[in-house]
Amino acid sequence: MNWRKIFAIVRREYTERIRTKAFWIATLIIPFLFVGLFIVQIAIARKSGGERRLAVVDMTGHLYAPLASELTHPASVTASGEEMTGEAAAPPKKQTIHWVVEPRPIVGDLEKTKETLRKEVLAKKISAYLLLDPARLRKDEVEYYSTAVSEWMTQNQLERAINHVRLREKIVAHGLAPEVGNELDKRVDLRAFKVTESGTAEEKGAGIIAAMVFFFLMYSTFFMYGYQVMRGVIEEKSTRIVEIVIASVRPTELMLGKIIGIGLVGLTQYFAWSLIAMNLSLPGIASLLAGSDMAPKIPLSMLGFFILFFLFGYFLYASIYTAIAAPFNTDQEAQQLAMIPMAMIVSGIAVYPAVMNNPSGGLAVFVSLLPFTAPLMMFLRTALGQVPAWQIVLSVVLLAATTVGLAWFAGRVYRVGILMYGKKPTIPEILRWVRYSPGKAVPAPAAREGL
Amino acid sequence: MTMNITAPDSGEIHVLGKPMDRETQNRIGYLPEERGLYRKMKVLDHLYFLAAIKEVNRETARARIEEWLDKMELRPWLNKKVDELSKGMQQKVQFIATIVHDPEVLILDEVFSGLDPINTALVKDYLTAFRAKGKTIVFSTHVLEQAEKLCDEICLMAKSKKILEGNLKELKRTHAEGQIRMSLRASAAEVAALPGVSASHPVNGAYVISLVPGTDRQAFLRTAIERHEVNAFSDREPELEEIYLHAVQKAGLAETRTIE
Incomplete structure (x- = not known):
């Protein structure tokens, strides 16, 4: 193993990739895209505040008045309730919807009324209308008509208001005081604390978001950069440069250099992203999130696990992609086999909800020990909760062993494959390459050195 | 095989007087027939890279x-991508890449392909210079x-x-078949009528003449001078191509490949 030569390969892979426009576009655009998406979302959420003109056709005759006051003055409905007045004094929330409610009598028959209202909605005189039909209400249903029926927040608020009004009505009907309604309406807020071995109970929430970000970062890297390794190998083959390089460098050295170089490109991109994210998020997102406790605090252990599992996982998948690329001359030919690592990576995403729900369940333990899913899954588990030390150790050992084994395998396939042109080799042929060891051409063949 | 691209079925490879190893590999310059350069790399970067993997x-x-x-008159193109160069220029880049580590042994496969006559002459001159410096090509x-x-x-x-191996001059001598190249004023029939001529055919205003074995060449020349105006007379060395075709026929094969 000649590190000077490997370094030359690494440097070429790295600088050539860093120089491409595609790299810079991805590096600069993606964070802005994310932040932009975030801002747009918040803007939409804010815009969803503002005025809503709601027409109410009340066929029960008694629901309109409490509903209107519930919507327009959420706190004043039961002015007697101490707490409600207290809450009313609190500053209004950011995304307040300002309701303007008007009653509509039934003019002529119901259908005619609906038709008029429909036209008014279309003419934007009103934003929506509500139909309070006793027959429907018996089935606990209310009809809502609007051009935008996906306004989640608007509808949610409306639904809550109607429920509120009905609850109070029922309470009064049962001969209880209206204040009881407020009491009954109270919900508990489940505050989760994470129990760790060090005994301290730290609140999570932000930690989970950070873990998710890391998780998907790792996931996309295995995909993108593993695939890049494959493309690189095939490109070298198809341009025949590999013959020139192999005249100076051992195949194993070329492979290592390539994997390391491309991996460094990935790390550089992360670094750039986190720099951009910090600069953008501090004044931008932070102010938008001000008040909420969303500001992510990343525990050091999570970062450590991320780096550990990222390195092993990347190397594992890069080796697989190398072995897949080497025997073929075009991307298309390699594409079929490229489905294998892809499926392995995606399977991690497939079981991820199950692992989230039960991080110490049987399935979670299994996928976090299985080397192909371990990088993603064990990382997720360590981020979600306490994982027994033996499981972490076993997972890392299995992963490391598999990575080394696969890198060795890939090295052998690569060594023969990169110089094979012409017809597409079959799987048995490829396996024969692995067993084959070169003659005495070179005193210390790459294979004997392993990695 | 020498470049570790394919493995030998049996035997060992000795280069520069010792078994092939990594150090020896750095003393060899290899230019394969199939050109290989990273298409997106700039000429200068590419040369630095190829030098670096030879540990220069x-x-x-x-x-x-x-x-x-x-x-090589490539200076104006050094910041161009390999893709943007013509085939001949790429070949010149490839040539520099082959010799950038100052190898003692050069292995060149079809080095002139894609080069125009001017550049062919250029490369040829440098190869001759390398030979003079004692490098093996x-x-x-x-x-x-x-090759000739x-x-x-x-x-x-x-x-x-x-099928054939040896010093070029010796090969030519052993394969010379007593042919004469003669430039003279005479018709083909008159040439054929000269005593001792077994076969003759015109080539570029002269005649290539085969004599009946045992014919005295001096006597033949005298007769020719007496009868016609002779401008030039020389032994004709066979061309390598003829030697080759002859050897292939003798070996019962028919294909072409030469190595010095």
Whole structure:
């Protein structure tokens, strides 16, 4: 193993990739895209505040008045309730919807009324209308008509208001005081604390978001950069440069250099992203999130696990992609086999909800020990909760062993494959390459050195 | 095989007097027939890269690259991508890449392909200079004239078998068949009528004449001078191509491949 030569390969892979426009576009655009998406979302959420003109056709005759006051003055409905007045004094929330409610009598028959209202909605005189039909209400249903029926927040608020009004009505009907309604309406807020071995109970929430970000970062890297390794190998083959390089460098050295170089490109991109994210998020997102406790605090252990599992996982998948690329001359030919690592990576995403729900369940333990899913899954588990030390150790050992084994395998396939042109080799042929060891051409063949 | 691209079925490889190893690999310059350069890389970067994997340090590499960029008249293109160069220019880049580590042994496969006559002459001059410096050049080509002009030792191969090997001059001598090249004012019939001529055919205003074995060449020349106006007379050395075709026929093979 000649590190000077490997370094030359690494440097070429790295600088050539860093120089491409595609790299810079991805590096600069993606964070802005994310932040932009975030801002747009918040803007939409804010815009969803503002005025809503709601027409109410009340066929029960008694629901309109409490509903209107519930919507327009959420706190004043039961002015007697101490707490409600207290809450009313609190500053209004950011995304307040300002309701303007008007009653509509039934003019002529119901259908005619609906038709008029429909036209008014279309003419934007009103934003929506509500139909309070006793027959429907018996089935606990209310009809809502609007051009935008996906306004989640608007509808949610409306639904809550109607429920509120009905609850109070029922309470009064049962001969209880209206204040009881407020009491009954109270919900508990489940505050989760994470129990760790060090005994301290730290609140999570932000930690989970950070873990998710890391998780998907790792996931996309295995995909993108593993695939890049494959493309690189095939490109070298198809341009025949590999013959020139192999005249100076051992195949194993070329492979290592390539994997390391491309991996460094990935790390550089992360670094750039986190720099951009910090600069953008501090004044931008932070102010938008001000008040909420969303500001992510990343525990050091999570970062450590991320780096550990990222390195092993990347190397594992890069080796697989190398072995897949080497025997073929075009991307298309390699594409079929490229489905294998892809499926392995995606399977991690497939079981991820199950692992989230039960991080110490049987399935979670299994996928976090299985080397192909371990990088993603064990990382997720360590981020979600306490994982027994033996499981972490076993997972890392299995992963490391598999990575080394696969890198060795890939090295052998690569060594023969990169110089094979012409017809597409079959799987048995490829396996024969692995067993084959070169003659005495070179005193210390790459294979004997392993990695 | 020498370059570790394929493995030998049996035997060992000795280069520069010792078994092939990594250190020896750095003393060889290899230019394959199939050109290989990273298409998106700039010429200068590419040369530095190829020098680096031969373990040439950057200062030395810079000096050599500078020197050869001038010699090969590539300076205006050094910041162009390989993709943007013509085939001939790529070939010149490839040539510099082959010699940038100042190898003692050069293995060149069809080095002139894609080069125009001017550049062919340029490369040929440098190859001759290398030979004068005592470097070994293994020159593989299908174009026998090139081999004839450049090489000392010849190895002719057909269907992966060696059919002829040896010093070029000696080969020519042993394969000379007593032919004469004569330039004279006479018709083909008159030439054929000269005593001792077994066969003759006109080539470029002269005649290539085969004599009946045992004919006294001096006597033949005297007769020719008496009868016609003779401008030139020489022994004709066989061309490599003829030697090759002859050897292939003798070996019962028919394909072409030459190595010095």
